[in-house]
Structure formats: C-alpha cells, structure tokens
Amino acid sequence: MSSIxxxxxxxxxxxxxxxxxxxxxxxxxxxxxxxGTNGNGKSxxxxxxxxxxxxxxxxxxxxxxxxxxxxxGMKTEDIVSLGIALVPEGRRLFPRLTVEENLTIGAFRRVxxxxxxxxxxxxxxxxxxxxxxxxxxxxxMSGGEQQMLALxxxxxxxxRILLIDEPSVGLAPLLVKRTIEKIAELKHEKQLTVLMAEQxxxxxxxxxxxxYVIVHGxxxxxxxSAAELxxxxxxxxxxxxx
Amino acid sequence: MSNLxxxxxxxxxxxxxxxxxxLVSNEYAFFAGYSVLQYILLATAWNILxxxxxYVNFGTAAFFALGAYVSVALNKLYAPPLPVLIVAGGVASGxxxxxxxxxxxKLRGVFFSIATLALAIVSQAVITNWEFVGGASGAYxxxxxxxxxxxxxxxxxxxxxxxxxxxxxxxxRTIERSRFGYGLAAIxxxxxxxxxxxxxxxxxxxxxxxxxGTLMGMAGAPLPFYVAYLDPPSAFNLAYxxxxxxxxxxxxxxxxxxxxxxxxxxxxxxxxxxxxxxSAANLLIVGLLMVGFITLAPNGIVGMVRKIRxxxx
Numbered sequence: 416m417s418s419i420x421x422x423x424x425x426x427x428x429x430x431x432x433x434x435x436x437x438x439x440x441x442x443x444x445x446x447x448x449x450x451g452t453n454g455n456g457k458s459x460x461x462x463x464x465x466x467x468x469x470x471x472x473x474x475x476x477x478x479x480x481x482x483x484x485x486x487x488g489m490k491t492e493d494i495v496s497l498g499i500a501l502v503p504e505g506r507r508l509f510p511r512l513t514v515e516e517n518l519t520i521g522a523f524r525r526v527x528x529x530x531x532x533x534x535x536x537x538x539x540x541x542x543x544x545x546x547x548x549x550x551x552x553x554x555x556m557s558g559g560e561q562q563m564l565a566l567x568x569x570x571x572x573x574x575r576i577l578l579i580d581e582p583s584v585g586l587a588p589l590l591v592k593r594t595i596e597k598i599a600e601l602k603h604e605k606q607l608t609v610l611m612a613e614q615x616x617x618x619x620x621x622x623x624x625x626x627y628v629i630v631h632g633x634x635x636x637x638x639x640s641a642a643e644l645x646x647x648x649x650x651x652x653x654x655x656x657x
Numbered sequence: 658m659s660n661l662x663x664x665x666x667x668x669x670x671x672x673x674x675x676x677x678x679x680l681v682s683n684e685y686a687f688f689a690g691y692s693v694l695q696y697i698l699l700a701t702a703w704n705i706l707x708x709x710x711x712y713v714n715f716g717t718a719a720f721f722a723l724g725a726y727v728s729v730a731l732n733k734l735y736a737p738p739l740p741v742l743i744v745a746g747g748v749a750s751g752x753x754x755x756x757x758x759x760x761x762x763k764l765r766g767v768f769f770s771i772a773t774l775a776l777a778i779v780s781q782a783v784i785t786n787w788e789f790v791g792g793a794s795g796a797y798x799x800x801x802x803x804x805x806x807x808x809x810x811x812x813x814x815x816x817x818x819x820x821x822x823x824x825x826x827x828x829x830r831t832i833e834r835s836r837f838g839y840g841l842a843a844i845x846x847x848x849x850x851x852x853x854x855x856x857x858x859x860x861x862x863x864x865x866x867x868x869x870g871t872l873m874g875m876a877g878a879p880l881p882f883y884v885a886y887l888d889p890p891s892a893f894n895l896a897y898x899x900x901x902x903x904x905x906x907x908x909x910x911x912x913x914x915x916x917x918x919x920x921x922x923x924x925x926x927x928x929x930x931x932x933x934x935x936s937a938a939n940l941l942i943v944g945l946l947m948v949g950f951i952t953l954a955p956n957g958i959v960g961m962v963r964k965i966r967x968x969x970x
Contacts, residue, residue: 467852492855492856492860500855501853501854507849507853508847509842509843509850510846510847512843512846516839516842520854520856521854523836523843523854523855569854
C-alpha cells in the first residue's frame with residue numbers, strides 16, 4: 416500500500432507564488448496524470464514532494480505500508496529512503512559515468528543495495544538496449560535510450576511510489592509512445608504507484624487511471640477517468656484552442 | 658589493476674624506496690624525494706574533493722600550513738615524536754575542513770572555490786599575528802641530527818612521507834571504488850540529479866572535505882623539520898595551491914593514478930629547473946604545462962593513455 420495525499424499546498428520561489436492551496440491525492444496502485452501547459456506548477460509540485468523545494472504551507476503525506484510520513488520539511492535523501500523515486504525532467508543522467516554506474520547510483524538507498532544485482536538484471540531485461548550499452552557513457556546515448564536509463568535508474572532504488580516529470584520532453588513522437596508504454600509496464604511489474612506530470616495529454620491518458628488539470632498553480636479540474644478528461648472542455652480549450 | 662596487484666606493488670614501492678635510501682649517500686636525494694612524495698600526498702588529497710566530487714579547493718595552503726604550524730606549536734610545548742605531530746596536524750586540518758565544509762559546501766561551483774581562497778588568506782593573517790609560533794618573523798625548528806630508526810633525520814622524514822603517500826593513494830583508490838566514490842562521482846556529474854537519486858550530497862561532500870583536509874594537514878606536519886625555518890609567506894605559499902590543482906589536472910582527475918603521475922612529473926620538472934635554470938622558474942613551468950595540457954590533453958595523462966589504447970583496438 417502506498418499513496419500520497421497533498422492538502423492545501425502552497426509553494427514558490429522567493430516572493431513568487433507558483434502553487435496556491437492545492438489539494439490532490441494519488442491512491443495506492445494508481446497511475447495519476449498531472450496535466451497542464453508550461454509554467455503552471457507541475458514541476459514545482461513534484462519538487463515539493465521530493466523535498467527539493469520546501470513548501471511554504473500545507474502538507475504532503477505519504478502512506479507507505481501502513482505508516483504515514485509528512486514529507487514537507489523532510490530531506491530528499493530521506494524521502495528517497497522511504498521508497499519514493501523521481502525520474503527528473505530532462506532525464507538528468509550522470510553523463511560521464513557509464514550506463515551501469517548510473518544504475519548503481521540509483522541504488523544508493525540502503526534497502527536497494529541489498530537487491531542491487533537482481534534489480535540490475537531486471538533493468539537489463541526490461542531495457543535490452545541498456546544491457547548492450549552497459550559500459551558506454553550515458554551522455555553518448557540517444558534521447559530515447561537516455562529516457563530508458565533514467566527510468567531504470569529510478570527503479571533501481573526499489574521504490575513504491577514513482578514520480579515522473581515530463582517523460583516526453585525532447586523525444587520523437589514514436590519514442591514518446593514507447594516511453595509511456597514502458598512506464599505502464601514497469602508500474603505493472605514492480606507494482607508501483609505512479610504520479611506523472613506530462614504536457615502530452617493524449618499519450619499520458621493512454622495509461623492514466625485519473626488525472627488533474629493544473630492551471631496557475633491550482634487544480635482546475637479533477638477527472639475521475641481518462642474518458643472524463645478526454646471529454647473535458649477545459650482541456651479542449653487549453654490544448655486545442657477550441 | 659586488481660586489488661592484490663595494487664597492494665603488492667604499494668608494499669614493493671615502500672621496500673624499494675627504503676632499499677634505495679640505504680644505498681644513497683647524498684642527502685639531496687632525500688630532500689628531492691621528500692618533495693615528490695609530499696606533492697603526491699597533497700595532490701591525492703586535493704583529488705578526493707576536487708577530482709572525485711568536482712569541488713575545486715584553492716585553500717590547500719591553509720590546510721597544509723595549519724598542519725605545519727600545529728607541529729611548530731606542539732613541538733615547542735611538549736616536543737612529542739613525529740607520528741604524534743602528524744596525527745595532531747591531520748586532526749586539526751580535518752576539523753577545519755569540517756568547519757569550512759559546513760559553512761561553504763552549500764555553495765556550488767566557483768563560489769565554493771572563492772570561499773576556500775578566502776580561508777587561506779584569513780588563516781595566513783591569523784598565523785602571522787600569532788606570536789607563539791613565531792608570528793611574522795617565523796619560527797626556527799631544530800632538526801635532530803639522527804632519525805629514531807638510524808640514519809639522518811631527513812632520511813627518516815623521507816620514509817615517513819613515503820608511507821603516508823602510499824597510504825593516501827591506497828585510501829583514494831578505495832574511495833574511488835566504494836559507494837562513497839560513486840556518490841561523489843554522481844555529485845560531480847549532476848548534483849541535483851544525485852540528490853534526487855537519494856545520494857546524501859551534503860554528507861558526502863563534508864566527508865570528502867574532511868578526508869582531503871586531514872591528509873593535507875598530515876602532509877604539512879613534518880614540514881617544519883624539513884625546512885628548519887618556517888615563516889607564514891613560505892608555509893602559505895601560493896605555489897602549494899597552484900601545484901596541487903595543476904598536478905591532478907596534468908595527470909588526470911577522477912582516478913587515483915592521475916595525481917600521482919602529475920605530482921611526479923611536475924615536481925621532477927620543477928626540481929630540475931630549480932637546480933639548473935633558476936629558482937624562480939618553477940611556477941612559470943607549471944603554468945606553461947597546465948596551459949599545454951588543458952588545450953592538448955584536457956583529460957590529462959590518464960586520458961591521453963586511454964585514448965591511445967582505444968585507438969589501437
């Protein structure tokens with residue numbers, strides 16, 4: 416069991432408020448899409464959950480195996496230790512380290528180190544390309560391969576909850592499709608709870624159970640199913656100008 | 658290189674150094690050899706923070722001179738044996754590393770470097786005004802004629818430095834291959850991503866600063882006996898900071914062998930220039946070599962060798 420409940424969250428940078436009074440939840444075993452165009456606070460929200468940004472107000476509660484933790488104010492390394500992993504926007508690999516070294520660093524968490532060999536095998540099975548390139552420098556791979564490595568690195572920490580920030584950034588349409596499918600596959604095999612921020616809402620809704628539309632740092636619409644979101648007027652207005 | 662081979666060659670090196678020392682009768686050989694070993698130790702220490710974690714420390718002279726001055730002070734008070742002075746110097750510089758690290762390691766990149774430079778200047782001012790250790794006029798330290806193991810005292814200093822240098826290289830190599838080393842490499846490549854991957858970045862950086870500072874302090878502790886007269890301008894000489902940055906760069910950062918190669922090359926070239934050309938030419942040569950390496954072989958000697966090897970395949 417693993418879930419996240421965010422209530423009345425406010426956050427920003429310096430005097431600039433990006434998120435206002437935002438409440439949402441990700442229930443156990445769900446894939447939730449966080450939709451919205453650039454500059455509406457998706458990444459800021461994800462940074463708050465990971466402890467990379469301290470929220471100004473509100474709470475972020477993570478429930479993992481029956482124990483509830485307040486994430487606001489916790490250090491990132493401790494949040495990762497709880498079993499929450501991030502696939503950062505733009506992948507953010509360690510470009511001058513090899514594929515295998517990148518994966519090993521993903522398993523920095525104490526719990527993850529014990530199952531490191533098993534998880535490396537898992538990653539190489541899920542992404543055969545990474546196995547072929549295990550001794551290659553991460554920075555020398557193509558964008559699609561790098562996205563696979565970023566996913567693999569996050570899975571290496573043996574997470575229960577996976578946060579993914581804009582997995583489609585900088586990828587060709589075909590690769591976006593494949594990446595999204597891989598996320599669904601990983602989620603299924605590792606029994607993860609997934610929160611995914613994404614601009615490409617068509618692709619995101621292919622695998623999402625539910626979704627939130629975030630506009631100017633507030634939840635503008637909460638869709639209880641992919642169909643509901645697809646039919647939504649706000650989304651049509653935001654994405655298609657209709 | 659496998660573990661066994663590394664340790665065997667390390668031990669062999671100490672033995673060979675000792676045997677060679679037995680054969681040599683010219684004292685200058687020990688003076689020059691000590692200088693090479695001291696720089697291997699300093700460059701290796703710098704590389705733990707600068708090469709592995711990518712945090713450029715301009716304050717080598719501060720840690721190094723602190724070790725030397727702790728030695729001067731303790732020697733004046735109790736005159737304990739050299740190993741005690743080395744431990745004391747290491748502890749003092751390690752503590753300063755901890756203090757400086759906790760104040761400045763939240764700064765990234767160039768800001769950290771500026772802070773370390775400031776540390777060197779501040780500590781020089783403090784020592785210059787501390788009369789007990791000689792203040793601005795410097796301190797004389799009487800070098801015993803005989804070392805405790807027989808032979809001259811300079812010979813004893815040489816062996817002590819040999820053991821410390823080999824131990825430091827072994828430590829650096831162990832760090833490089835450990836979880837700690839992976840964490841530092843992650844910080845060097847992308848600190849934000851390292852943090853998001855659960856690497857306790859601040860803790861690891863602090864640990865690296867303490868390890869680096871401790872080794873530099875240990876390198877400085879025997880210095881008063883080596884030079885016999887120590888004053889702030891020479892103990893805090895800019896040459897220490899420049900050399901310890903230049904050596905890993907020339908040899909290749911990020912690996913344990915890089916600073917060793919760089920230290921040997923640069924010290925030998927400088928010693929030779931000092932004896933044959935002029936005693937002022939040494940920093941000029943370091944500068945030229947640094948420019949040459951940065952433009953022609955940015956990954957140092959190690960990178961060059963790797964390239965040639967890969968080209969052959």
